Amino acid sequence: MHPFVHAMVEALSEAGKKTRRLNIAKVFMKRTQQLYQRNIKLMFKVADDVIQERKKNPTNECNDLLNKMLNGRDPVTGQGLTDENIRYQLITFLIAGHETTSGLLSFCLHALCKNQEAYKKAQEEVDTVLGSEKLQPHHLPKLVYLDQVLKETLRLWPTAPAFAVKPDKDELVGSKYKIEKDEVTIVLIPLVHRDKKVWGEDAEEFKPERMSAEKFAALPKHAWKPFGNGSRSCIGRGFAWQESLMVLAKVLQKFNIQPHDSSYELNIKETLTWKPEGFFMKVSPRNVLVQETSTKTSPPNSPTQEASKISRGPLYILFGSNSGSCESFANTIEKDATQKGFKTKLAHLNEHTGNVPSDAPVLIITASYEGKPTEDANQFYDWIRKVPDNSLTGIKYAVLGCGHTDWVDSYQRVPTQIDSNLERVGSTRLNEESRSKRCCRHDERTLITGGKPSGTC
Ligand code: HEM
Ligand SMILES: Cc1cc2nc3c(=O)[nH]c(=O)nc-3n(C[C@H](O)[C@H](O)[C@H](O)COP(=O)(O)O)c2cc1C
Structure with a gap:
């Protein structure tokens, strides 16, 4: 194990204990405090080394998170991170x-x-979707059963098992419990996730089938919350999901697994997070020769076209993005469009608040966060919803919405709102037909539609 992990586990455990200790006890616990500080120092050093190493050897080959943090500037204040x-x-x-x-x-x-x-x-699904192909991004939306398996796992064993909430005014919860303004309540997720009133008498059992798209969408709003709640909910959710799906698919593709000890009973180790303690597996390779280069190098429906010499005039690409996917789609589209002869202009949505160009087509790419706009689209969003009806004629637009159906109540809210508000103020959709098109629910990228999301293809 990397020393960072050891330092992290020890420091987390001490950080938890500290909150329950009387201040006076600190005076007598010098060694514990020294160890705590040593662990923190080690974590600092690992992180600082990573930063210095990148600064000494800058790379533009991959615009990863570290590059973003080192070079990125806040679009509003122009400030960077120290x-x-x-x-x-x-x-x-x-x-x-x-x-x-x-x-x-x-x-x-x-x-x-x-x-x-x-x-x-699960293994049959992997064999059908991947066979002997090397895992590619376009495989992920097809791993529907694996998605259900992961959802059901986090229902029974939410690995970050609690989150805190506090009301901004006095509230009576469940017509029974008075909670005062700013009083902190800790929500124990495993209890929420095993509520028999919601999940049925078999709530304690592992049944991925209950996480099918239809059943998931029909759940009460707060029934499944392994990533927390509201504006402080997990920022790494999409990343974690993609990573878990990839790892699980690759493991099942290449290996057979079975418990090392068939009599092993689950024992949960609790630090800040949950993990199964003392669980070992026997792993044997399957007879699958995974092709090192995929037969499908580009996903279906992404034609690679020859550069065009035709000149096609300007195209505005306006995006709103917090964690980079919409920005990355905007960059890809910009590159494609330039190759096809467009003179592209790329900008954050906020830069066009009160000023949507009407001299050329406008393509908008953006996302929602708990139903709210991204930081670089918030002013645009507030503005467009207040513009009087039929007062912005002459704009031709299309909206590419990025969203995720796990957010059942606010799926695609911001792109949908922008789309319908542009229509309301008199702008013209470039492609009316696309309104009724919707990609597979497992594909995060969805061309805007209007109407209520069906969650299906
Ligand atoms: C299966 C994996 C994960 C689970 C179950 C999980 C769960 C959670 C939960 C329950 C919270 C607290 C939310 C709240 O207070 O309402 C949280 C917050 C957070 N998570 Fe995750 N998480 C996971 C993966 C990740 C990953 C991969 C990252 C980063 C790469 C990450 C970064 C964060 C951060 C930064 C916060 C604090 C957000 C804030 O306070 O604004 N998480 N996560
Ligand atoms: C904390 C959080 C909240 C989200 N809320 C929503 C939501 O309300 N509706 C939705 O359709 N997608 C939601 N998503 C999914 C994102 O919109 C989606 O991942 C999108 O691709 C992010 O775009 P960006 O990387 O350009 O910021 C949420 C994602 C996160 C991490």
């Missing part, structure tokens, strides 16, 4: 991301070992 701030971000990501995701995968493999039917179904 090295000290980046150090804290790195440590937070390592802590929040490592323990939770590795725990999810461990519980998941344990659950599959114990539920042979689910295991068989």
Whole structure:
């Protein structure tokens, strides 16, 4: 194990204990405090070394998170992050991301070992979708059963098992419990996730089938909350999901697994997070020769076209993005459009608040966060919703919405609102037909439609 992980686990455990200790006790616990400080210092050093190494050897080959933090500037204030701030971000990501995701995968493999039917179904899906191909991004949306397996695992064993909420005014919860303004309540997620009124009498059992798209969409709003709640909910959710799906698919593609000790009973180790303690597996390679280069190098429906010499005039690409996917789509589209002869202009949506160009087509690419706009689209969003009806004629537009159906109540809210408001103010959709098109629910990228999301293809 990397020394960082050891230091992290010890520091987390002490950080938890500290909150329950009387101040006076600190005077007598010099050694504990020294060890705590030593662990923190080690974590700082690992993060600082990573930062310095990148600064000494800058690369533009991959615009990863570290590059973003080192070079990025806030679109509103123009400020960047200090090295000290980046150090804290790195440590937070390592802590929040490592323990939770590795725990999810461990519980998941344990659950599959114990539920042979689910295991068989999961492996069959991997064999159908991947066969002997090397895993590619376009495979992920097709791993529907694996998605259900992971959801069901986090229902039974949410690896970050609690989150805190506090009301901004006095409230009576469930017509029974008075909670005062700013009073903190800790929500224990495993209890929410095993509520028989919601999940039925078999709530304690591992049944991925209950996480099918239809059943998931029909759940009460707060029934499944392994990533927390509201505006402080997990920032790494999409990343963790993609990573877990990829790891699980690759493991099942290449290996057969079984418990090392068939009499092993699940024992949960609690630090800040949950993990199965003392669970070992026997792993044997399957007879699958994974092709090192995929036969499908580009996903279906992404034609690689020859550069065009035709000149096609300007195209505005306006995006709103917090964590980079919409920005990355905007960059890809810009590159494609330039090759096809457009003179592209790329900008954050906020830069066009009160000023949507009407001299050329406008393509908008943006996302929602708990139903709210991204930081660089918030002014645009507030403005467009207040523009009087039929007062912005002459604009030709299309909206590419990025969203995720896990946010049942606010799926695609911001792109949909922008789309319908532009229509309301008299602008013209470039492609009316696309309104009724919707990609597979498992594909995060969805061309805007209007109407209520159906969650299906
Ligand atoms: C299966 C994996 C994961 C689970 C179950 C999980 C769960 C959670 C939960 C329950 C919270 C608290 C939310 C709240 O207070 O309402 C949280 C917050 C957070 N998570 Fe995750 N997480 C996971 C993966 C990740 C990853 C991979 C990263 C980063 C790379 C990450 C970064 C964060 C951060 C930074 C916060 C604090 C957000 C804030 O306070 O604004 N998490 N996570
Ligand atoms: C904390 C959080 C909240 C989200 N809320 C929503 C939501 O309300 N509706 C939705 O359709 N997608 C939601 N998503 C999914 C994102 O919109 C989606 O991942 C999108 O691709 C992010 O774009 P960006 O990387 O350009 O910021 C949420 C994602 C996160 C991490």
